[in-house]
Amino acid sequence: MSVSPASASPAAASVRPASPGVRSAPTQADLLAFARRTATHAALIASLPLDPEGRTWVRLEGPGGSEAWLIGWPPGTGTGWHDHAESVGAFVTASGELKENSLAARLPTDGWQTLELSEGVDRVRRLPAGEGRTFGRHHVHEVLNASRTEHAISVHAYHPPLPRIRRYSRTGQVLRLEQVERPEDWQ
Numbered sequence: 568m569s570v571s572p573a574s575a576s577p578a579a580a581s582v583r584p585a586s587p588g589v590r591s592a593p594t595q596a597d598l599l600a601f602a603r604r605t606a607t608h609a610a611l612i613a614s615l616p617l618d619p620e621g622r623t624w625v626r627l628e629g630p631g632g633s634e635a636w637l638i639g640w641p642p643g644t645g646t647g648w649h650d651h652a653e654s655v656g657a658f659v660t661a662s663g664e665l666k667e668n669s670l671a672a673r674l675p676t677d678g679w680q681t682l683e684l685s686e687g688v689d690r691v692r693r694l695p696a697g698e699g700r701t702f703g704r705h706h707v708h709e710v711l712n713a714s715r716t717e718h719a720i721s722v723h724a725y726h727p728p729l730p731r732i733r734r735y736s737r738t739g740q741v742l743r744l745e746q747v748e749r750p751e752d753w754q
Contacts, residue, residue, distance in 0.1 A: 593631035595701035598724040599657035601630045602699055605637070605722040606661035615639050617718050627722075634728035640665065640719040645711035648735035648742065650674075652705065656725040659699030663719025667692045667700070669708035674742075676705055684740040694721075707735065707742075 593601075605611065605627065616623050617639045629635030634654075640663070648668075672688040692700065702708070712719040734746040 591631065593629070593633050593724075593726050595655050595657055595703070597630050598633060598655070598726060599659070599699055599701050601633075601635065602657050602659040602722040602724050603697075605635070606659040606697070606699070611637065612661045612720055615720055617641070617720075629724045629726070631726065632728070633724050633726035635722065635724040637661075638721050638723060640712035640721070642712060642714045642716055642718065646709050648707060648709045648737050650705050650707045650733050650735075651702075651725055651729055652676075652731045652733065654725040654727055654729050655701070655703050656706075656723060657699060657701040658694075658710075658721050658723040660694045660696050661720040661722055662696050663712060663714060663717050664693060664695045665719050665721055666711045666713045667694060667708050668711070669702075669706065670742075674705060674707060679744065681741060681743045684742055686740070 615625060615637055619641050621641065622644055623639040625637045627635040627637055667690075669690045669692070670684065670688050671690050672684065674682065694700065710721075729750060731750075732748045733744060734748065736743045736745050
């Protein structure tokens with residue numbers, strides 16, 4: 568489900584220009600600060616419609632031209648393995664708890680379909696309400712609400728706005744590129 572926000576979210580923030588007429592790109596720290604501020608906006612978090620079957624989301628105005636989302640996670644849902652291509656990002660859990668599985672390895676950006684991952688590249692991070700993280704370009708991860716009973720809500724921000732998302736399947740140490748999505752596929 569996608570819900571269009573009002574023209575400007577009260578939680579939306581902008582990055583101050585370095586000099587008149589010049590806007591600098593938001594850093595990972597700027598994106599994380601935005602996600603943290605937005606995650607504490609109780610009225611906005613409470614306004615997200617929650618669906619017991621699937622994730623819900625509302626697009627927000629992020630800082631400095633970034634793309635931002637408020638996402639609701641029913642119990643037991645997740646993203647599957649994916650990356651955000653050339654975008655850097657941050658996310659913060661606003662309520663509930665999320666789990667992130669990620670790879671501590673830089674993957675080739677193009678020209679492959681299947682990779683065998685080395686032992687020791689897996690990382691697991693639990694992110695209860697108020698906790699978040701940043702990530703760089705080509706960060707491969709999956710985000711899950713592992714709870715069997717509680718919804719989770721999170722705030723995500725990306726810069727530049729997502730040019731594509733690559734989705735992967737994983738069996739043991741084998742990672743396979745399955746699909747490349749463009750913005751028109753999810754907006």
